[in-house]
Amino acid sequence: MPELPEVETVRRGLAPVMDAARLIKVEQRRPDLRFPFPKNFAERLAGARITTLGRRAKYLTAPLSTGETLIMHLGMSGRFSVSGATPLAAAAFHFAAPANPAHDHVVFHCDTGATVTFNDPRRFGYMDLADTDTLEMCKHFDTLGPEPLSNHFAGPALHEALSKTRTAVKSALLNQRVVAGVGNIYACEALHAAQLRPDRPGRTINGDEADRLASAVKSVLARAIEAGGSSLRDHAGVDGALGYFQHEFAVYGRAGKPCPRPGCPGVIARMVQTGRSTFYCPDCQF
DNA sequence: GCTGTAACCTGTCGGC
DNA sequence: TGCCGACAGGTTACAG
Numbered sequence A: 001m002p003e004l005p006e007v008e009t010v011r012r013g014l015a016p017v018m019d020a021a022r023l024i025k026v027e028q029r030r031p032d033l034r035f036p037f038p039k040n041f042a043e044r045l046a047g048a049r050i051t052t053l054g055r056r057a058k059y060l061t062a063p064l065s066t067g068e069t070l071i072m073h074l075g076m077s078g079r080f081s082v083s084g085a086t087p088l089a090a091a092a093f094h095f096a097a098p099a100n101p102a103h104d105h106v107v108f109h110c111d112t113g114a115t116v117t118f119n120d121p122r123r124f125g126y127m128d129l130a131d132t133d134t135l136e137m138c139k140h141f142d143t144l145g146p147e148p149l150s151n152h153f154a155g156p157a158l159h160e161a162l163s164k165t166r167t168a169v170k171s172a173l174l175n176q177r178v179v180a181g182v183g184n185i186y187a188c189e190a191l192h193a194a195q196l197r198p199d200r201p202g203r204t205i206n207g208d209e210a211d212r213l214a215s216a217v218k219s220v221l222a223r224a225i226e227a228g229g230s231s232l233r234d235h236a237g238v239d240g241a242l243g244y245f246q247h248e249f250a251v252y253g254r255a256g257k258p259c260p261r262p263g264c265p266g267v268i269a270r271m272v273q274t275g276r277s278t279f280y281c282p283d284c285q286f
Numbered sequence B: 001g002c003t004g005t006a007a008c009c010t011g012t013c014g015g016c
Numbered sequence C: 001t002g003c004c005g006a007c008a009g010g011t012t013a014c015a016g
Helices: A004-018 A041-045 A087-095 A132-137 A155-162 A169-174 A184-193 A207-226
Strands: A023-028 A054-056 A059-063 A068-073 A079-083 A104-110 A115-119 A126-131 A269-273 A276-280
Touching: A004 A054, A004 A059, A004 A079, A004 A104, A004 A115, A004 A207, A023 A041, A041 A126, A068 A132, A126 A132, A155 A169, A155 A207, A169 A184, A169 A207, A184 A207, A184 A276
Parallel strands: none
Antiparallel strands: A023 A104, A054 A059, A059 A068, A068 A126, A079 A115, A104 A115, A269 A276
């Protein structure tokens, strides 16, 4: 379930074995995932050295010595696993969750001795290559909004974006042009933290409420990263270890259970917005 | 131009 | 136990 915190958790897990590593060989085991791989994908990667693994929204980025950047998206079920790494890293693999090898689609062989495997049963993930110098203008990044944990994302900017739309505020949060990296779970959690009803039209959110919501988004994402992400069915860190943030969910997946806000008598409700489940408390979200 | 919906693919879970 | 349908975290193309 890779939203921003899960992707950041994966980045932190991969960095020790991929930063500054040279890709000796890349195995591309099928012609496409969600989209076709770029032309000569494996050949363009072979021999290249990765500088520093990065992240933009829900994308992992690997700038290469060739002048291109490898862009990777985990989709809904994508995950990485590492083998053959340092003894310290290998110790963590004791906890590795099983993944069906039939869905191992890309294997990176690094000169560090590590083998990094991308597994994605649902194949909603994808990989692409783009020029590093013009990365922000590539088709994946040119429409992305601000990073939620950066100073570019704050109440006034969010208020400005929401004021232009009649779309429900929760759906607006999922719009990557408004803020990049928020997905279904953390949108629900942030709206509960900010005490805002998910189905309020965006244009009805005032400045103070936008301030609260922006702060809640930052807080929820930061705590989730700290907890190593959340683990529902499909997500695990590169060592297979599960994140812990799902234990802190206030509303997501808790329909019918009491609202955890102190003093609130409400019961968490579920509704469907644009085909996605939304969880909220009818008693303390207005 | 804005908005909502369907589609992509597979695994899991609950009901029968 | 086995089958079937509903549902699932993201993104994008398309119709209204």
